[in-house]
Amino acid sequence: MKRAQTGQVSRIGPDPALHGHDTELRWVEAVLRHRLSLNSLGRPVSIRTKDDDTHPLVADGQHFPAVALSIPFADRTLNFLATYDDDRRLTFDLIGPCDRCGKPVPMEEINSLEDLGDHLLQARDGLGGSPRLRTSPAHADGCLARGN
Template structure:
C-alpha cells in the first residue's frame, strides 16, 4: 500500500484499522433524504459526503458530480444515467460511481483501472469511510469487489474481465 496522500485517505485508513481492532461495523446514520427542491446530483453528492463522513474531517472537501454516460443508474436501465463523482486533490482524484443496487439502495463504487484492459471501471463497493480504508490497505477479501465490475460497459471490447 502506498502512504495515504490526502486527508480522506488518511481518515479512511484510520477508520479501517479502528473497525478491524474493535470488530464492530462502522455506524452510519440514515442517508440524507431527497427533498423536492434538491437537485438529484446535489443529493447524490450529499449521500457520498455523509457515507464517507467528510464533514467530520474539519476541512472543506470538494466533490464534483455529473451524469455518467457509460453506466445506467439501475441494472439493465436504458434511460437514466448513473452519477460520476470525483474528489480532487493536488496529487490525484478519488473517482466514484453512484448507482442503485439490486435492493434499490444507492451504492457507490470506487472507479479505477481494470486489471486486464486498463479502462476505468467500478472496482470496489464503498459504503463507508472504513470500506475505502480497507481498499487502500488492500484487504479486499473483506469487501469482495464491486458487483458491477463484470457488467461495466466501460471495459475495452473483448476484455476477459467483463462477463455476465
C-alpha cells in the same frame, strides 16, 4: 477502531433524504459525503458530480444515467460511480483501470469511511470488489473481464 476490533462498520445514521429543492446530483453528493464522513474533517472537501455517460443507474437500465463523482486530493483524485444495487439501495464504487483492458470500470464497492480506509491502506485482503465490475459497459470490446 470498531471495525478493526469487531469487523462491524460504525453506524453513522440514515442517509440524507432527497428534498424537493435538491437536485438528484446534489443529493447523491450529500449521501457520499455522509457515508465517507467528509463533513467531519473540519475543512471543505470538494466533490465534482455529473451524469455518467457510460453506466446506467440501475442494472439493465437504459434511460437514467448513473452518477460520476470525483474527489480531488493533492496527490490523486478518487473517482466514484453511484448506482443502485439489486436491493435498490444507492451504492458507490471506486473507479479504476480494468486489469485486462485498462478501461475505467467499477473496481471496489466503497460505502463507508472504513471501506475507503481499508482500500487505501490495503488493510484487508478482500473488501469483495464491485459486483458491477463484470457488467460494466465501460470495458473494451472483447475484454475477458466482462460478463464472466
